[in-house]
Amino acid sequence: MPPSNIPQHVAIIMDGNGRWAKQHGLPRIEGHRRGAEAVKRCLKAAQDYGVTHLTLYAFSVENWSRPKDEVDALMDLLDRFLQDQLPELLKRKIRLRVIGRYHELPDNIQARLREAEAATRDFDQHTLGLALNYGSRTEVVDAARSIAEAAQAGTLQLDQLDYDTFRQHLYTTDMPDPDLVIRTSGESRLSNFLLLQSAYAEIYLSPVLWPAFDEAEFKNALTAYAARERRYGKTAEQLIH
Ligand code: IPE
Ligand code: IPE
Ligand code: MG
Numbered sequence: 314m315p316p317s318n319i320p321q322h323v324a325i326i327m328d329g330n331g332r333w334a335k336q337h338g339l340p341r342i343e344g345h346r347r348g349a350e351a352v353k354r355c356l357k358a359a360q361d362y363g364v365t366h367l368t369l370y371a372f373s374v375e376n377w378s379r380p381k382d383e384v385d386a387l388m389d390l391l392d393r394f395l396q397d398q399l400p401e402l403l404k405r406k407i408r409l410r411v412i413g414r415y416h417e418l419p420d421n422i423q424a425r426l427r428e429a430e431a432a433t434r435d436f437d438q439h440t441l442g443l444a445l446n447y448g449s450r451t452e453v454v455d456a457a458r459s460i461a462e463a464a465q466a467g468t469l470q471l472d473q474l475d476y477d478t479f480r481q482h483l484y485t486t487d488m489p490d491p492d493l494v495i496r497t498s499g500e501s502r503l504s505n506f507l508l509l510q511s512a513y514a515e516i517y518l519s520p521v522l523w524p525a526f527d528e529a530e531f532k533n534a535l536t537a538y539a540a541r542e543r544r545y546g547k548t549a550e551q552l553i554h
Pocket of ligand 3: 328330
């Protein structure tokens with residue numbers, strides 16, 4: 314039976330590719346390759362369960378500090394993934410939205426992303442968010458800069474700045490906040506992922522290494538979410554009434 318109370322937006326920190334590869338005596342890149350397969354399974358599961366927004370943390374601003382071979386291999390994998398998956402996104406009417414510092418990504422990746430975003434722009438039932446060259450701290454700095462520019466241009470009055478206006482300057486301006494954040498691989502940290510947007514998200518820590526993540530574990534996360542009580546600062550008694 315599908316769990317009740319399905320979250321609208323699930324965001325996932327896909328972690329554990331390297332450890333999965335090590336456990337299987339394979340090079341790290343093979344873990345990433347198998348991780349891309351897990352992305353396809355997860356995308357399907359999310360759509361089948363009626364999750365409207367799925368955001369995947371694929372590459373952080375900090376991940377540039379990995380060995381060059383690994384970064385290059387990840388970019389190649391991403392290039393191929395985008396090429397392979399565009400027909401699938403079109404078939405299943407999924408809009409692609411990239412969050413992160415786009416212009417610092419390699420040109421070929423930017424071109425693929427632009428193509429896929431443009432081709433899927435009008436789909437409004439399902440969204441796949443891809444966090445690429447993403448970090449919450451750079452996002453906040455970019456938002457602050459954009460707010461300062463608007464104030465200087467006279468299109469924004471600083472004394473009227475509130476969070477609703479602030480959030481319009483974040484990369485996620487047209488996305489709802491995540492209801493559920495999943496981190497795989499047994500780690501218990503957010504690693505600079507959607508820190509502001511997850512202010513009231515429920516968090517599910519999965520012990521599964523990302524390449525082994527499947528529909529059953531996705532369902533476990535949804536079931537755990539359904540049993541949570543989101544209080545937004547209120548008392549439990551207030552929520553009953
Ligand atoms: C997640 O797996 C993929 C990326 C961060 C790109 P890792 O590569 O971080 O895997 P571990 O943490 O080393 O096992
Ligand atoms: C977080 O995983 C980034 C992505 C999943 C893309 P990391 O493996 O980079 O995080 P840390 O370094 O363990 O915190
Ligand atoms: Mg990791």
